[in-house]
Amino acid sequence: MIQRIASLDMLRSLVMVIMTLDHTRDFFSAAHFDPTDLNKTAVGLFLTRWITHFCAPVFVFLAGTSAYLWAARRDANAETSGFLLKRGVLLLLLVSTVEAWAWNFSNDFRQLDGGVLWAIGWSMILLSGLVKLPLPWIVGFGGLMIVGHNTFDAVKPADLGGFGPWWAVLHTGDHVDFGGGWKLNPYYPLIPWVGVIAVGYGFGWWMNSPQWRSRNRLVLLGVSLIALFALLRFSNLYGDPHPWQAYADPALTLLSFLNCHKYPPSLLYLLMTLGPAVLLLGWFEDWPAHKFRVLQVFGRTPLFFYLLHLYVIHLLALLVAAIDNGPVSALIGGGIWVPDLPKDYGYGLPTVYAFWLLVVLLMFPCCLGFEALKHRKPHWAWLKYL
DSSP states (O other), X not given: OOOXXXXXXXXXXXXXXXXXXXXXXXXXXXXXXXXXXXXXXOHHHHHHHHGGGGHHHHHHHHHHHHHHXXXXXXXXXXXXXXXXXXXXXXXXXXXXXXXXXXXXXXXOTTEEEOOHHHHHHHHHHHHHHHTTSOHHHHHHHHHHHHHHGGGGTTOOGGGGGGGHHHHIIIIIOOOEEEETTEEEEOOSOHHHHHXXXXXXXXXXXXXXXXXXXXXXXXXXXXXXXXXXHHHHHHHXXXXXXXXXXXXXXXXXXXXXXXXXXXXXXXXXXXXXXXXXXXXXXXXXXXXXXXGOSGGGHHHHSHHHHHHHHHHHHHHHHHHHHHHTTOOHHHHHTOSTTOTTSOTTOOBOHHHHHHHHHHHHHHHHHHHHHHHHHHHHOTTOGGGGGO
């Protein structure tokens, strides 16, 4: 069996647990508005949402890292492009079926939401072509996308005529209505995310090098990214379409500083999230892996965890609503974003956090069991894609 890097599994596990908090809030919170709206939110609610911003960038970045490590630890004939292409197509199929049904227990194939799996799927498909290039070219291409895409923030789909829908998919994330009921909501537009997976692929070389994969080098890289974020954000010159502003309340000023643009992820958003992630990775390098096996379980079964936890949260919300005489019929169709959900539905943050911990506890034996299945059935080739 190919040896896994424990620090990567720890980081991936941590952000998956944090992601579960956000999705639990989606189904249980009494705050039926965007928690990053500084005109409505409270500090605790904002930070509950903000901490989950780390999840998508780390998922996409580590998807690229894992792709490099997958290829590097096999023989020279390993077909990296084919593997990435197949996995990307699988993710897109799951987006329109298993994932779509998890959110609202129904699925109109004419209406597709392009979320994180959508972004990773297309990014893997495009990376399957990029891996034919020299590694510096891949990293340079990805870095140019990350650094340069905010230059085009002022360009809107309406400005581009027939190319407008493509621009929505690639950069702005606006809804695309094809007519006849066919709609696409690509709220994870591809250009920045393809850049993230490409740079993550290059980072795989770093993690595969005993010389570079050291605590000090990783900590230095993480601190450098955080410092660059702080300098650029303070300047308000470039890197995010929403400049921060000062408020009479210092707490709101800090929240404004941290409130970077996610859809699409701005340069500053990615620096703000990937910098601390790399810093954590450096710290995890010194942790004795055998003492923190629990923290690695979810990171070894990421796709299984992602798909299953959506069903667990949704079913738990329905169960609690049935016991509490809540709006079961409305919740079948989704979470707190459902239009016909009563305005008084939901719970405060302490209860949301309690449900979150319950979901994490329920997921642990499921992921252990799935991991054991993969060990028992190595000849089941399809398991390697999960």
